[in-house]
Amino acid sequence: MDRRRLGQIASGAAFLAVCAVAVLIVVSLAGGGSGGDTDLEDVAVVREQLRGIPQHGTVLGDPNAQVKVIEFADLQCPVCRNFSTQIAPDLIAQLVRPGTASYELRQWTVIGDPPHTQSAEAAMAALAASEQGRYWNYVELFYRNQGDEESGYVTDAFLTAIAKGAGVPDIGKWNRDRRSSKWDRILARSDSEAADLGFAGTPSFLVEGPGGKRTLAAPTLDDIEGAVRAVE
Amino acid sequence: MPSERVLRTIAGVLALAGIGVATYITVVESGGGAPQCLAGGHGCETVASSSYSHLAGVNVAVFGIVGYVLLLLSALAAGDVARIAGLATALVGFGFSVYLTYLELFVIDAICQWCVASAVLMTLLLIVSALRAFGYAGAELMSGARAAHADEL
Numbered sequence: 001m002d003r004r005r006l007g008q009i010a011s012g013a014a015f016l017a018v019c020a021v022a023v024l025i026v027v028s029l030a031g032g033g034s035g036g037d038t039d040l041e042d043v044a045v046v047r048e049q050l051r052g053i054p055q056h057g058t059v060l061g062d063p064n065a066q067v068k069v070i071e072f073a074d075l076q077c078p079v080c081r082n083f084s085t086q087i088a089p090d091l092i093a094q095l096v097r098p099g100t101a102s103y104e105l106r107q108w109t110v111i112g113d114p115p116h117t118q119s120a121e122a123a124m125a126a127l128a129a130s131e132q133g134r135y136w137n138y139v140e141l142f143y144r145n146q147g148d149e150e151s152g153y154v155t156d157a158f159l160t161a162i163a164k165g166a167g168v169p170d171i172g173k174w175n176r177d178r179r180s181s182k183w184d185r186i187l188a189r190s191d192s193e194a195a196d197l198g199f200a201g202t203p204s205f206l207v208e209g210p211g212g213k214r215t216l217a218a219p220t221l222d223d224i225e226g227a228v229r230a231v232e
Numbered sequence: 233m234p235s236e237r238v239l240r241t242i243a244g245v246l247a248l249a250g251i252g253v254a255t256y257i258t259v260v261e262s263g264g265g266a267p268q269c270l271a272g273g274h275g276c277e278t279v280a281s282s283s284y285s286h287l288a289g290v291n292v293a294v295f296g297i298v299g300y301v302l303l304l305l306s307a308l309a310a311g312d313v314a315r316i317a318g319l320a321t322a323l324v325g326f327g328f329s330v331y332l333t334y335l336e337l338f339v340i341d342a343i344c345q346w347c348v349a350s351a352v353l354m355t356l357l358l359i360v361s362a363l364r365a366f367g368y369a370g371a372e373l374m375s376g377a378r379a380a381h382a383d384e385l
Binding site: 006009025169 | 287288
């Protein structure tokens with residue numbers, strides 16, 4: 001091999017190296033995160049709010065906590081969004097993070113005409129994120145980027161951007177999971193539970209503990225703290 | 233200019249350190265956890281939980297292990313093929329490290345010390361591999377030519 005040939009091989013290797021980096025970056029952007037999360041609001045806020053708190057399915061905080069705060073909510077609902085952004089952060093910081101209560105959000109689809117297609121799409125996307133421990137990240141980030149109800153903003157692209165922003169590790173698996181028929185049963189169960197509890201709209205709350213149960217509609221933080229003390 | 237032997241030794245040590253870092257990240261993440269940051273904070277948790285931590289479903293750190301193993305092999309091997317292959321691999325590793333660091337700083341908004349450690353190792357490996365390739369590629373050719381010239385004389 002002469003010097004000239006060696007130079008040609010080295011140039012070829014350098015070119016291949018540059019191509020390899022380009023391919024890695026393209027695959028990363030296509031498969032990992034398209035960068036869609038950069039257009040979302042409050043990705044860092046949600047991450048900070050939930051940091052270090054355990055998630056088990058749809059339950060945030062210690063699943064064995066004596067008191068359970070259970071919210072019935074629709075991701076398209078603006079009142080639920082207001083609760084999520086204005087009251088839930090304090091609820092999480094003061095009751096869930098210290099382990100006083102666990103916090104569950106059950107998807108109760110009520111917005112739009114039955115079968116509430118857009119709300120159900122959103123609910124199933126969030127439930128699919130629960131399979132990868134990112135349910136609450138999904139819910140909170142969805143609320144913080146919520147559009148006008150039934151305006152058609154709940155598209156695959158929107159739901160996927162939320163999933164990426166919520167840090168769902170395997171987007172391919174999430175995409176398959178959200179099409180699962182098992183969510184239909186879970187949504188139907190929320191419907192019947194809400195009816196049994198006499199709930200009329202979202203967000204409605206069930207607070208359960210050793211001391212009994214309390215139901216609340218669109219409560220303040222004081223209302224919830226009072227109910228938690230009452231059932232402790 | 234350090235001797236090629238010294239450069240190969242340094243590259244080997246750096247590659248071994250890189251294998252250690254990438255293996256640690258892979259093992260911890262496959263257990264469902266996140267690498268611990270030495271100085272506290274949750275940067276690693278954030279980076280590990282981001283959708284960018286996987287490439288086509290495979291943890292990015294696994295690609296790191298493969299890259300460092302190739303660099304170790306090229307450090308152990310002699311000759312032009314090893315020199316050029318080492319430089320090419322280090323170029324790929326360095327380029328991808330630059331991209332990942334960009335993601336950490338400007339997209340994920342979190343820095344993971346283990347990823348930074350890997351990026352620093354990869355940068356050093358690029359420098360060492362470049363010194364080796366540019367300083368010694370064709371060395372056998374030159375000494376062969378010198379020997380042939382001496383024979384003629």
